[in-house]
Every structure is written in structure tokens, then in C-alpha cells.
Amino acid sequence: MAVSARNVFKGSVASIQEGPIHAEVVVTTAGGDSIVATLTGTxxxxLGLKVGSAAVAVVKAPSVILMSGTPEYRFSARNQISGTVSSIHAGAINSQVTLTLTGGSKVDAIVTNEAVSALGLKPGEPAVALFKAGQVVVGVPV
Structure with missing residues (x-):
């Protein structure tokens, strides 16, 4: 499978919580990292989603917000996943920052070079990736 999104989390459906219009679907990777998606019941x-079925959760890197340090606020983003900065590739305006999560998955974020500096992001430093469940696209094998 080839997609333009940098973040493709392969795993299986860990849970489905259905509501009258939307459902919350959790995809968990082999390493235990969990990604939450909001999908319509349709x-x-x-997709034929069932607990235990194979799935991928896809998130475009510009949809990922990074946070460093101790948060002073709580956030509504359903996905708030901790990791360690493993690489930073700086461009003229933006940087691609890669975090390695506790289960071994990697998540990429595209943020401004100014944000990298302001957040003090460096390889080896802890950071948190935030993205809303509505930004996650779920796919299944065909």
C-alpha cells in the first residue's frame, strides 16, 4: 500500500464504541501504541470493522501538533501520545520531526522551524504528539 501520509499505524482494532451517528475506533499496533479514530457508523x-480485525490508522503529518515540557492545560485532542524525538529534518520554513513512541511506532509531525526552536525539540528529548480523532483515516486489507 502506498499513501502520501507519513503516519501509517498498522495494527488491529482493539475496541469499537458505537454511538447513534459516530463510532470511536481504537487501532492498536503490535507494540501496543494505540490510535483513536472517529468514524461514522456507516x-x-x-469497512467491516470488528474487534481483532486487521486495520491501519493513517494521519497526515501536518495534522500532528507537538508539545514539550509539562502541560499547563488539558486538551480535547483524543490522541495525546508520548514519545522521544528521534530525528529532526529542517527545511527552509518547516521541519519534519519524528517521535518514537513507547511501543516502537514512529509518528511524524510537520511544524515550523520556529516551533522546533521554541519547544526546545532535540533528538533524545521527550515530546507529545497531539491530533484529533477526526483526523485519523482507518483502512482495512482488501
């Missing part, structure tokens, strides 16, 4: 049925 999508859950069309």
Missing part, C-alpha cells in the same frame, strides 16, 4: 459497517 464507515464502520462498510
Amino acid at each position: 464507515s464502520v459497517k462498510a
